Amino acid sequence: MKNSNELAGINRMTDRNGPFIINLKNYGEISGEKAVIIAKEAEKVCRNLDVRILISPPQVLLAWIVKKTRIEIVAQHIDLKQIGPSTGFTIPEMVKASGGVGSLINHSEHPIDIDTIAKIVERMRSLQLISIVCAKNLDELKVVSNLEPDFIAIEPPELIGTNRSISTEKPSLIKESAYYLETSGTKSKLICGAGINTPKDVRIALDLGAIGILAASSIVKSDNWYNKIHELAIEFKDS
Numbered sequence: 001m002k003n004s005n006e007l008a009g010i011n012r013m014t015d016r017n018g019p020f021i022i023n024l025k026n027y028g029e030i031s032g033e034k035a036v037i038i039a040k041e042a043e044k045v046c047r048n049l050d051v052r053i054l055i056s057p058p059q060v061l062l063a064w065i066v067k068k069t070r071i072e073i074v075a076q077h078i079d080l081k082q083i084g085p086s087t088g089f090t091i092p093e094m095v096k097a098s099g100g101v102g103s104l105i106n107h108s109e110h111p112i113d114i115d116t117i118a119k120i121v122e123r124m125r126s127l128q129l130i131s132i133v134c135a136k137n138l139d140e141l142k143v144v145s146n147l148e149p150d151f152i153a154i155e156p157p158e159l160i161g162t163n164r165s166i167s168t169e170k171p172s173l174i175k176e177s178a179y180y181l182e183t184s185g186t187k188s189k190l191i192c193g194a195g196i197n198t199p200k201d202v203r204i205a206l207d208l209g210a211i212g213i214l215a216a217s218s219i220v221k222s223d224n225w226y227n228k229i230h231e232l233a234i235e236f237k238d239s
């Protein structure tokens with residue numbers, strides 16, 4: 001069966017282990033051309049390790065990185081606005097037309113209400129875009145799981161951007177989230193993030209039931225992007 005890229009007519013790297021999603025946020029370290037450089041480093045790791053890596057760049061750089069690389073690109077946010085008169089918003093149809101394969105939704109730095117999330121997930125499904133909905137705690141994950149996005153990323157906001165990871169600080173949250181998704185009948189798969197800094201953080205998360213990782217600052221702020229992405233991505237090889 002064709003994946004969303006093939007259906008979109010885009011021949012990009014897919015079907016890797018993971019996903020390992022790198023959110024570039026709006027960090028100065030990846031502004032402009034530097035976002036292309038980090039995406040190309042991730043692409044090399046993706047190819048060398050055969051691990052599925054997705055990049056989520058600043059919205060304004062999405063189409064440029066799609067053009068310059070062959071790695072899968074997802075938006076950082078989607079707005080529930082229509083094609084046509086919706087100046088300044090990011091709509092799913094334009095993400096798809098630009099070669100993006102999906103989007104983060106409801107990141108704790110860009111939260112939206114549950115009714116809006118529901119409509120966005122539905123619209124993305126109809127466009128065969130990958131939906132990755134963030135949840136800040138188990139209660140939110142339970143509510144979001146009813147919408148059956150492709151992935152739910154559990155991320156405690158207080159650990160984001162720190163060197164304290166969800167894996168070491170809140171392992172039970174990963175375990176309980178994985179258990180809930182497995183037993184509730186939803187098709188959504190678990191990703192986790194917040195403070196993922198080390199290979200051990202990745203290993204613990206995967207061992208506790210997450211199938212993917214969402215990480216930002218430890219990678220973007222690293223002085224060797226290839227090595228940092230590689231040391232985290234290689235943990236997917238033994239899971």
Ligand code: G3P
Pocket residue numbers: 023107155159160161162193194195196214215216217218
């Ligand atoms: O979207 C990823 C995220 O919020 C985690 O950020 O810097 O803790 O890896 P960070």
